[in-house]
Amino acid sequence: MLELASHILDIAENSVRAGASLIEIDIDEDTANDSLSIEIIDNGRGMKQEEMEKVLDPFYTTKTVRRFGLGIPLLADAARRAGGHFKLESQEGKGTTVKATFGLSHMDRQPMGNIISTLIVLIAGNSDVDFFLKHRHNDRRSELDTRIIRKEIEDVPINHPEILKYIRGVLEEGFSEIKPEA
Numbered sequence: 001m002l003e004l005a006s007h008i009l010d011i012a013e014n015s016v017r018a019g020a021s022l023i024e025i026d027i028d029e030d031t032a033n034d035s036l037s038i039e040i041i042d043n044g045r046g047m048k049q050e051e052m053e054k055v056l057d058p059f060y061t062t063k064t065v066r067r068f069g070l071g072i073p074l075l076a077d078a079a080r081r082a083g084g085h086f087k088l089e090s091q092e093g094k095g096t097t098v099k100a101t102f103g104l105s106h107m108d109r110q111p112m113g114n115i116i117s118t119l120i121v122l123i124a125g126n127s128d129v130d131f132f133l134k135h136r137h138n139d140r141r142s143e144l145d146t147r148i149i150r151k152e153i154e155d156v157p158i159n160h161p162e163i164l165k166y167i168r169g170v171l172e173e174g175f176s177e178i179k180p181e182a
């Protein structure tokens with residue numbers, strides 16, 4: 001994976017597979033601290049301690065075949081290579097939080113990629129899951145909460161083309177990648 005948006009898609013898809021009904025995605029860009037953080041919080045089934053250890057170390061196996069996925073280790077590696085760190089927290093039956101930080105201006109920090117299309121794909125493709133999206137760029141904050149949208153649209157499905165168009169507009173306003181100053 002070469003873009004942060006692809007990592008976000010993978011981690012959020014893990015949450016969907018874990019049966020989450022609510023997935024929060026926080027993207028935080030802080031120029032003063034030269035940091036970019038991405039946090040994904042779900043209320044899915046969570047993991048046992050031993051499962052978490054295996055997930056973080058996918059190559060630890062007595063067999064030669066890979067038994068575990070790579071989504072989480074790849075994000076952890078991307079964070080470390082960009083002067084950041086990675087944290088996985090999970091409680092069985094409660095949910096999971098994945099947090100990755102990066103040096104915002106670090107040479108090896110992967111670009112954000114198409115975050116807006118990624119978020120739309122998540123919302124449109126998982127219409128029974130709620131998403132709470134938060135973006136901060138220094139003093140500028142934006143949010144999108146599908147629970148609130150759902151209340152307003154009543155019986156119209158969240159993935160109705162007109163609703164997705166509205167969501168795209170909100171995301172373009174508040175979630176577009178902030179280009180580094182020239």
Ligand SMILES: Nc1ncnc2c1ncn2[C@@H]1O[C@H](COP(=O)(O)OP(=O)(O)OP(=O)(O)O)[C@@H](O)[C@H]1O
Nearest residue numbers: 010014015018044046047055069070071072073096
């Ligand atoms: N949010 C989550 N809640 C519960 N279990 C999770 C969560 N995220 C990951 N897991 C568990 O950790 C495993 C590894 O996740 P990871 O993303 O690294 O790989 P994967 O999804 O199995 O495969 P890949 O991402 O390579 O297609 C998952 O298969 C799942 O069992």
Ligand SMILES: [Mg+2]
Nearest residue numbers: 010014069071
């Ligand atoms: Mg995965």
